[in-house]
Amino acid sequence: NSPEFEEGLLRKIAEHPCYDRKAQHKYGRIHLAVAPSCNIQCNFCVREFDCVNESRPGVTSKVLTPQEALEKTRQVLTEYPFIKVVGIAGPGDPLANKETFETFELIKNEFPELTLCMSTNGLLLPEKLEDILRVGVSTLTVTINAIDPEIQAKIVDHIVYHGKVYRGIEGSRIQVKNQLEGVKAAVDAGIVVKVNTVLIPGINDKHVVEIARKLNELGVYIMNIMPLINQGAFANIEPPTAEERKAVQQTCEPYVLQMRHCRQCRADAYGLLSQDMSQMSEERRKLIKI
Template identity: 40%
Template sequence: MTIQLKAITSDVQAAPTPAFPALRERQPCFSSTFEGDIQPGRLHLPVSPDCNIDCSFCMRDVNCSNQQLDTAYRVLTTDQALGIVERALQHFPTLSVIGIAGPGDPLATNHALDTFAAVRARWPQLSLCLSTNGLMLPERVDQLAELGVETLTVTVNAIEPTIQAQITPKITWQRHRLDGVAAGERLIANQLDGIARAAALGLTIKVNTMLIPTVNEDHIGDVAAQVAAAGAQLITIVPLIPQHRFAHLPSPGLMKRYVARAEAERHLRVFHDCTQCRADACGVRGLGDYAAALDGDALEAEPSFSHG
């Protein structure tokens, strides 16, 4: 096992850097390499209030201090979001990316797309990035492309419905509730179809996969293989934060994370520098947060992962 993992790591280190030259100076969540001392930053706008799936690891919250998944200080209207962008650009001149990643799923309602349209009309120089669970992606990906969204993150935690049923035991699809394996089958099918459609439209696609001990820890390579075949170009392995229905599970240790990343690297590049941002983060990834400087309706932002 040790020799095999070393060989995988060596192959990845030999790959060309950066992975996405066109995004090198603009998208901190898809590239680890930047010219000089100026690093691009991102602003996440928490405009999406609702979600259409129920994940066992996710506790969406509107709270300024909890270090939880999908947490935001509050949910913004489009007009409030535009005010935040305007103030952020005044305080943070290297801002390059506007992202929407929660606290609900950005494609479950029209709020994210309406906000992107308003941002694009006013600040066409800013890149747009969206994070989604992928359930509605096949239906909405054409709209994303029309709005000029360049980068897309899709959370895919399993490609086997029985495993997905443990992670996401119920979803809402076309105004009907699906449970268990039926929910898993529909979610997986839509995720892979949506990724393929997005790739065909030219979007750069990253997949986030939650590493959940005893649930999908031996399944990461299969996930990476399937999403790579669908058109994803990058994957982030996100260690579980034990909470909600998975509160009894341990967070994966260093070795489990290493093995999972090595398995994923057999199929596509692994992004190692994710700082698990909240749904309202603002600043340079890993180097501090500018949200406190946004006066008035300022967003409070602390590290936490938002999976969309």
């Protein structure tokens, strides 16, 4: 990659509220909830709500069409010019919805200076990477909760891949393989990759450091270890305490930079990370016509 390209990426990181801790107070993001479908079933997910791999528990974002998402971006940017990142993070898996790409194309044409960001479960990453690059995504999050298919099989009930349902280990082998191959190819293509890992006591807590070692090998920029939200099939698992999560982050830190300021945003969040404007009053929403 050319020095200009590298310089552009460094600027994008410095202005990205999730990738740079200092940027969170200065620069904002807008999430466009254009991706309702998902192609896997995580055991901690209740599908009437947003994707928990990058989201807050028990919230349902209203799904927008690509055109509505463009319209919303126009309105929000007029009011919040400090927003530098447009992200698609659900409510399902962005790669399982063609609207994700249509939306990014609309945004890129009108706001070429903005950073395009996406969060995915990674199942379709290898085959969609070309599209991701074409529409101009430069920061990408992949949720990796295990690199050992045996452990992954305890976390994901089944996947739907090329029209077929795969359960247990059969499905987790495909997903882990695609995630790791996809991350490697994305890093090689010059995308700055972040990995989200949901910390699930008794399931992957001892394994997370092995994930961190692998991320180091793959050239992942930053890792975000998130606490389990115990719902769905995992409703009876006690989430990790703040101390437990901190200890795991410390063991991973030597291998990959740790993100510690994640707000578990909604799929329709916008503004600074610390002030999620999607939760503002209906009255205020009407005022700026959202």
